[in-house]
Amino acid sequence: xxxxxxxxxxxxxxxxxxxxxxxxxxxxxxxxxxxxxxxxxxxxxxxxxxxxxxxxxxxxxxxxxxxxxxxxxxxxxxxxxxxxxxxxxxxxxxxxxxxxxxxxxxxxxxxxx
Amino acid sequence: xxxxxxxxxxxxxxxxxxxxxxxxxxxxxxxxxxxxxxxxxxxxxxxxxxxxxxxxxxxxxxxxxxxxxxxxxxxxxxxxxxxxxxxxxxxxxxxxxxxxxxxxxxxxxxxxxxx
Numbered sequence: 001x002x003x004x005x006x007x008x009x010x011x012x013x014x015x016x017x018x019x020x021x022x023x024x025x026x027x028x029x030x031x032x033x034x035x036x037x038x039x040x041x042x043x044x045x046x047x048x049x050x051x052x053x054x055x056x057x058x059x060x061x062x063x064x065x066x067x068x069x070x071x072x073x074x075x076x077x078x079x080x081x082x083x084x085x086x087x088x089x090x091x092x093x094x095x096x097x098x099x100x101x102x103x104x105x106x107x108x109x110x111x112x113x
Numbered sequence: 114x115x116x117x118x119x120x121x122x123x124x125x126x127x128x129x130x131x132x133x134x135x136x137x138x139x140x141x142x143x144x145x146x147x148x149x150x151x152x153x154x155x156x157x158x159x160x161x162x163x164x165x166x167x168x169x170x171x172x173x174x175x176x177x178x179x180x181x182x183x184x185x186x187x188x189x190x191x192x193x194x195x196x197x198x199x200x201x202x203x204x205x206x207x208x209x210x211x212x213x214x215x216x217x218x219x220x221x222x223x224x225x226x227x228x
Contacts, residue, residue, distance in 0.1 A: 006156075042203065042218040043157075058215075090156055099145035099164040099207060102216060104156035 003027055006091050006105035014113050019078045021108045023091035032074040033102060035090040036060060043090060049074060081112045115140045115206045119219035127227045132176075132191040134222045136204030139185065145207035146187045147216070148178055152200045160202075163187065174198070199226045 004025040013019060025032065030051045035043040035058075045058030049068040063085070064078050074093075078085055088109045092102040120135040138144060145164045149157040161172025168180040178189045187204060204219040 004156075040201075040221070040223070042220045045215060048215065092157075099162075101147055101159045101162050104149075104158070106154075106156045109154070 004091060004093055004103050004105040006089075006108050008108060009106060010109050010111075012111045012113065013081060015080075015082055017081050019081050019110070021076045021089055021091075021110070023074045023076070023105060024072050025074075025093045025103070026072060027093060027095070027103070028071065029093035029095045029103070030071065031094045031102075032068065033092040033094075034058070034064075034066060034074070034076050035092065036062065037088045037090055037107075039088075047076065081110075083112045086110060086112050115144060115217050117146075117204045117206050117217060117219040119202075119204050119222050121222050122220065123223045123225070125225040125227060126194045128196055129193050132189070132194045132198065132224065134189040134202050134204075134224065136187045136189065136219060137185050138187055138204070138206050140206060146178075146180065147205040147207075148172065148176070148187075148189050149203045149205060150200045151203065151221075157203065160189070194224075194226045196226050196228065199224055 007022045032049045034047040036046050037043045044060035046062040047066040049055050055066050064076050066076050088107050090107045091105045094100050094102040116139045118137045147162045148160040151157045160176050161170045163170045163180045171177045176191045201221045203221050206217045
């Protein structure tokens, strides 16, 4: 069982609020990722990190930002939430090169009213 | 560029009958391929992976997949479906070598298991 944790699991909040979604892993993985997934759809990469102080934007444009100050922690922030941000956000981590699988957290289901 | 195509968006089987979830891939080099399963309100769990070793890959929960380069396929099978297998299944190809380890996801196949 992979040790990667996301909080909160569910969040319902009003428009304009600042939100931080937490993701932590205890495996010492250098690479971490954030995906956005709408119901019944595939995952889209929105951010990734090679390691501490490294962050890159993914394939899907997102208004969110991320930071990687510690190896184990990769939070995602929305400065001003909007209804279009309603989605499920999944965090993942991996070690090594392209043939290594990613380990996923259980996700945060975000609803913006 | 790498891509995957899951040929069926929905598959319905009866409990105890075989499962076949189809996946074709496109890759400009020898790919790494994965199957993940996602149960409702959960993250993705790795079922199995192919990384250029044996072409028949055995995974967890009785699933296996066969890499067929000539057909560019990586279909997922299980001899006998169980009710607990009902979930969304994603075929995934590694997006390239080097440092990024980016994954390219298929659109998913929703497996329903009828009693």
